[in-house]
Amino acid sequence: MMKNIGLIIELDNGKIKETNFGMITLAREKDTELFAVVMDADAASVKEDLESFGITKIVEVCLPKDRQSNPVVRAKAIIKVIKTYNICAIFGLSTAMGKDLLPRIAALLEAPLVMDCYAVDLEQNLVKTSQYSGKTIATIKITGDVLVFGVRPNAVEPVKAQASARIWILKLDETSLVSKGFRVIKTSEVDESTNINLAEADVIIAGGRGMKNGDNFTLLSKCAEKLTAAVGASRVAVDSGWVPYSMQVGQTGEKVSPLVYIACGISGSIQHFAGMKTSGMVIAINTDKNSAIMSNCDYYVKADALEIIPELTKLLEND
Amino acid sequence: MQLYICVKHVPDSAANITIVEKNRIDENLTFLLNPYDEHAVTEAVRIKDNLPGSEIIAVCLGKDDAEKTLRSALAMGADRGLLIASDKNHDSIETAQALKAAIEQDGNPGLIFTGKESIDAEGMQTMFRIGALFDFPVATNVVRLDIESGRAVVDSALSGGTANTYELSFPCVIGAGRGLNTPRYPTFPDVVKSKKKPVKKIAFPDLKIEPSTAGMNIVELEPLLQSRDPKEITGDAGEIAETIMRILKDEAKVI
Structure with a gap:
């Protein structure tokens, strides 16, 4: 059966970060339909790059500017995407942004989550990550209606696979956009030039x-x-x-x-x-x-x- | 205000890990308070100093031996402990359910702390699951926490020394990061006093947790072996730099 897989794409100044392509490569198994979720850019502007790694659907999520950087709102938006497109596994990067987003999604859905993983088997629902200060590799069996994965940046070599993608625009109603008791006061400006992540x-x-x-x-x-x-x-x-x-x-x-x-x-x-x-x-x-x-x-x-x-x-x- | 700190009993990061029965570790080694939890305890003590009358309760899900870790938290300034005793290993879904049930049974949390992750399972998610179960706001990797007019204003660290600033209403859940403070290590009298502080033991089954349909189970643990075969680069400084340059170009292909 075809599985719908979601990939949360991280951008940097409107451009797709290289490390997303390794994540897409990891998620690309047979009988999977890959949905890229783009929250911070026009889907059209990143379409070509995503297509070259096998993405067939791009969901552009429109968030009001004042709530775009709110991780609670972003988590709710992703959940909306998961429900709208029957997504059974959602991948994001285990970056600082991912660490503040993916566990929120998993917690709200009471879904299993493995952070910092570098190998995933979606047929048997097995995932590998390191534990005990990097001294062991754990193979974890995950069960749940929706599975959440935080992929370790740079852990997977990107491999191209040309596809052509369709774009959907997802508008969100006001109820998806509240974050009870949580407000963003200031987001850090990304250090351009000097500071490489x-x-x-x-x-x-x-x-x-x-x-x-x-x-x-x-x-x-x-x-x-x-x-x-x-x-x-x-x-x-x-x-x-x-x-x-x-x-x-x-x-x-x-x-x-x-x-x-x-x-x-x-x-x-x-x-x-x-x-x-x-x-x-x-x-x-x-x-x-x-x-x-x-x-x-x-x-x-x-x-x-x-x-x-x-x-x-x-x-x-x-x- | 009641300040709850969820602490974890973890193997010392310097210990050698031996795997037994395919998916468990030999627990005959030194365990201690998860390092990030030390920051959580220290921060709770600082808050209590400014809010006299507050109470700090350390909560731990673990085997009987985890009482030692609770005592460490008590020595660092927590007032009393709750040990949810279980012989099993629990995933973060069950852990959050148990911690929530024990806290709810015990009192009225104003603030719940965890470390931003445990150094054994490195799951990075328990604070968010506790927050979702209580419907409390959550911030993780918190490196600054101020209480301003009844709200928590926090810096949640990103990479590169930058941070986002969030405002959370009480009650809320905070995942303590390493920059939050310098842990206040106990003095000898603190350790002596901690032995007399109360620790209440709760049996895991008594919390009557509804099993989740979702779960994460470790099916296999393998040692992460190093297969590096070191080769020496020799010569004077200039020659060495040239060799490194060649390796970066031809072998690693990063230039």
């Missing part, structure tokens, strides 16, 4: 104790700028007050899966690995050959990152 970055350069102070992190940001990379940090660097908490990668920080993770002066505690072990390639630069990260990476350099990184920046500048 840690969770979604293809390359991350992270610094730890070996960076010695906060000023030295500018060496990493200069190199990161040339590489279009994000800068991360270990807990030590954050707790020492060198960089803000938002840059922390690890158990109690951001969980990341970039294509390349360059660890500079990071020893590699279990808690740090919990945040970056699913990275594609790990390059470790550390003066201590015995530190844990040196035996658990793809390439290691026994040297001072403060000397290597500026050299790399120079090469990138001349490239």
